[in-house]
Amino acid sequence: MKVLVVGQGGREHVLAWKLAQSPKVTAVFCAPGNAGTAEDVTNVPIAATDVPKLIEFAKSEEIDLTVVGPEAPLVVGVVDEFQKAGLRVFGPSASAARLEGSKEFAKTQMRRANVPTADFHVFEKLADAENFIEERTDEPLVVKADGLAAGKGVSVCETSEEALAAVRAAMADRVFGEAGHRVLIEEKLTGQEASILAIVDGNTILPLEPAQDHKPAHDGDTGPNTGGMGAYSPTPLVTPETMDAVVEDVLVPIVHQMKRDGCIFRGILYAGLMMTNKGPSVLEFNVRFGDPEAQPVLMRLKTDLFDVLWAATEGRLRELPPLEWDPRPAVCVVMASEGYPGPYENGLPIRGLADAATLPDTKVFHAGTRLDGEQVVTDGGRVLGVTALGDNVSDAKLRAYQAVKPIRWDGAWCRKDISDKARESE
Ligand code: AMP
Ligand code: GLY
Secondary structure, three states, rough: EEEEEEOOHHHHHHHHHHHHHHOOOEEEEEOOOOHHHHHOOEEEEOOOOOHHHHHHHHHHOOOOOOEEEOOOHHHHHHHHHHHHOOOEEEEOHHHHHHHHHHHHHHHHHHHHOOEEEOEEEEHHHHHHHHHHHOOEEEEOEEEEEEEOOOOOOEEOOOHHHHHHHHHHHHOOOOHHHHHHHOEEEEOOOOEEEHHHHHEEOOOEEEEEEOEOOOOEEEEEOOOEOOOOEEEEOOOOOOOOOHHHHHHHHHHHHHHHHHOOOOOEEEEEEEEEEEEEOOOOEEEEEEEEOOOOOOOHHHEOOOOHHHHHHHHHHHHHHHHOOOOOOOOOOOOEEEEEEEOOOOOOOOOEEEHHHHHHHOHHHEEEEEOOOOEOOOOEOOOOOEEEEEEEOOOHHHHHHHHHHOOOOHOOOOOOOOOOOOOOOHHOOO
8 A cells, every 4th residue: 555644744754654664555655744754755745735736646656545744735625635536535624624724613613512612702803802801801811813823823811911912913913814814712721731632534533542742832831832842642631531531521522513514524633622620621623633742642553553544534443443552651852943933044954863763762753854965954943853662751751862862953952841740740
């Protein structure tokens, strides 16, 4: 079988790497991929959102299964177009991908399906949003641009001045472009966050092992929000009881609601959760694997991922035996460019990758890299996801940071405390 992975981040590197391990898979291509996927599989120079070229490639190369990594091509309907062309593809249709593409759609579906989530209001006029905030000066509020904003459209505001500035930036200054045409204002929830991902075939929901991301840039969860500076799996925050509650109260009702509404959900359903004192509450849905959560989660998956994704495209998840997991925890440390999540420089040579690659039970997944001749250079804010398995979380953390040590480029940095929250309860 030949597989095409669409995308170029750390998530796509781990997907390509894992799919290539299947005895059924003879070739894996990654479009456009990065320097890491170039080493493990074959890159194809087609952008992730260039749907006509992707289809042309899949046809000419006789690809058996395409797996779409990022949200942008899903939201514009890459899956619908592949299906129209008679090609097998894993991921949600454009109408199902609205769960991530429109926060208003997601919140409305949650309300209709009775899924626990923060109370919210939608605004299309700046003056209405301003009035709403001015009437609630004593409440912390969260302001969200409705559409996709590369993970940056959310402002958690402690004061009404901050909330007013956030709605003005989104609605008047359009700092997130069209995504800020509509704005949601939510009550602010407190608690620890966890990500629960499941593979869904329209009916059957196969939850994956839980993971915890680290969104703030700096140690101790301080600094600006990022796409994720590291992750580990499993997380003690999600007990088996919590997992059952999330399946029953969140995943099942939303998958059924989507089916009732004629936008059947097939693909990865990712619930970003806040563990509040009243139980888990949904902050957001994503319709694809998390990045960097995919790295530690898939490194622990023992079952053949190809078999599972193939079965999902046939609506046969129910027939599969339970997923098998490596009981050892995995920790992924993201190494980032100087300046990230603000502006940063690309094209800096990365050294020490070969030394890191000699360490056992460790894999350096590439996120923002490319090849400049033979040399691997930086090509993004989040550059590498250094991931290791260990006998316990402390051991996995130690191994991941041992692999970070030899890797260098000008301005490289990482958080030093990835997984400490789990270690506290170990
Ligand atoms: P989102 O893109 O919706 O996941 O939001 C990004 C981050 O903003 C989340 O990971 C949370 O840390 C925070 N956030 C979003 N919604 C809320 C909320 N209602 N209350 C508190 N924090 C939130
Ligand atoms: N790590 C968060 C995300 O993938 O959205």
